[in-house]
Each structure stands twice: as C-alpha cells, then as structure tokens.
Amino acid sequence: MTADRAKVIRLLKTARGQMDGILKMIEDNRYCIDISNQIMACQAVLSKVNKEVLHAHLSNCVLNGNREDSEEKLAEIAKILNQLL
Numbered sequence: 001m002t003a004d005r006a007k008v009i010r011l012l013k014t015a016r017g018q019m020d021g022i023l024k025m026i027e028d029n030r031y032c033i034d035i036s037n038q039i040m041a042c043q044a045v046l047s048k049v050n051k052e053v054l055h056a057h058l059s060n061c062v063l064n065g066n067r068e069d070s071e072e073k074l075a076e077i078a079k080i081l082n083q084l085l
Contacts, residue, residue, distance in 0.1 A: 003056035
C-alpha cells in the first residue's frame with residue numbers, strides 16, 4: 001500500500017474505538033439517535049480511510065502502472081465509483 005500508512009492506521013484505530021463505543025452504547029441501551037450519530041461518525045472516518053487508499057491507488061498504481069493493464073485499472077476504479085455512488 002502506498003497510502004500514508006500512519007494516517008490510515010490512525011484513522012482505522014479511531015474507527016475501531018468508535019465501534020467499541022457503539023457496541024457499549026447498544027449494550028447500555030442508550031438513546032437510538034445517539035447511537036445513530038456515532039454510527040455516522042464511524043462511517044465518516046471509514047470514508048476518509050477509503051479516500052486515502054483510493055487516492056494512493058490513483059496516484060501510484062494507475063498512473064505508474066503498465067499500459068497493458070490500464071484498461072483493467074480503469075475498470076476497477078469504475079466499479080468502485082459505482083459502489084460508492
């Protein structure tokens with residue numbers, strides 16, 4: 001992976017901590033809206049991680065890849081974009 005590893009690891013640890021907090025909130029029977037807000041916060045962190053990884057992929061794998069596999073790389077990106085959108 002050519003993404004900023006330290007940034008990705010930090011963000012994933014943040015998301016893991018949020019997930020642990022969400023589980024505890026559910027176990028403690030906390031207010032649903034509070035739980036939902038924490039889920040959305042966790043999703044936002046995971047979205048940042050995904051953007052970092054995809055940016056690294058575009059900057060390195062796609063731009064620096066072989067011309068022979070450029071069609072394949074573009075198809076992969078198109079598939080990911082379809083899933084995101």
